[in-house]
Amino acid sequence: EDQVTQSPEALRLQEGESSSLNCSYTVSGLRGLFWYRQDPGKGPEFLFTLYSAGEEKEKERLKATLTKKESFLHITAPKPEDSATYLCAVRQGGANNLFFGTGTRLTVIP
Amino acid sequence: DTAVSQTPKYLVTQMGNDKSIKCEQNLGHDTMYWYKQDSKKFLKIMFSYNNKELIINETVPNRFSPKSPDKAHLNLHINSLELGDSAVYFCASSQLGDLRYEQYFGPGTRLTVT
Numbered sequence: 001e002d003q004v005t006q007s008p009e010a011l012r013l014q015e016g017e018s019s020s021l022n023c024s025y026t027v028s029g030l031r032g033l034f035w036y037r038q039d040p041g042k043g044p045e046f047l048f049t050l051y052s053a054g055e056e057k058e059k060e061r062l063k064a065t066l067t068k069k070e071s072f073l074h075i076t077a078p079k080p081e082d083s084a085t086y087l088c089a090v091r092q093g094g095a096n097n098l099f100f101g102t103g104t105r106l107t108v109i110p
Numbered sequence: 111d112t113a114v115s116q117t118p119k120y121l122v123t124q125m126g127n128d129k130s131i132k133c134e135q136n137l138g139h140d141t142m143y144w145y146k147q148d149s150k151k152f153l154k155i156m157f158s159y160n161n162k163e164l165i166i167n168e169t170v171p172n173r174f175s176p177k178s179p180d181k182a183h184l185n186l187h188i189n190s191l192e193l194g195d196s197a198v199y200f201c202a203s204s205q206l207g208d209l210r211y212e213q214y215f216g217p218g219t220r221l222t223v224t
Contacts, residue, residue: 100152
């Protein structure tokens with residue numbers, strides 16, 4: 001069965017303390033891996049799409065990478081405003097919907 | 111200039127009632143979705159419409175019925191509400207033929223059934 005697993009469930013960082021979030025997946029025919037940010041009481045906000053192993057995308061302090069089995073979201077020198085839940089989702093070949101993981105709740109302490 | 115909007119934002123109702131949630135997108139997308147996010151924050155697809163045609167219908171009780179009057183609108187009607195229907199419901203849209211395929215989400219509707 002297709003699965004998306006994110007770890008850790010929750011992560012507390014000091015401001016400026018870099019770290020990585022993990023998203024491992026088991027799907028056949030990956031047609032895209034997506035990272036979203038979700039703030040409390042709001043809808044998920046699109047961050048990145050990765051399509052093939054070795055691909056990397058960057059946006060401000062965030063960098064997403066993809067291998068054949070997992071994706072990492074690296075956060076460099078995080079700030080308190082980076083606090084949010086980060087969701088990973090995959091699209092399987094032939095499928096029209098996204099299959100989401102349960103997210104990593106990130107808290108950055110000033 | 112909200113891209114994907116939903117109404118209402120909060121909905122509190124009693125068991126057995128019937129309620130509707132409305133969604134509109136102004137992005138010109140041809141595909142819209144309904145997701146349910148449970149108390150553990152797990153986001154799961156319920157339905158998807160492409161150009162007013164149902165293309166995804168996951169295992170959802172028949173009490174849930176989506177309706178798409180045009181490709182910019184997707185409504186969700188729920189009959190005979192149950193306690194387990196309490197959740198946050200998100201509408202989303204995307205351009206199906208776009209290789210980037212990212213989905214844009216609305217702000218959510220928090221449904222509480224008492």
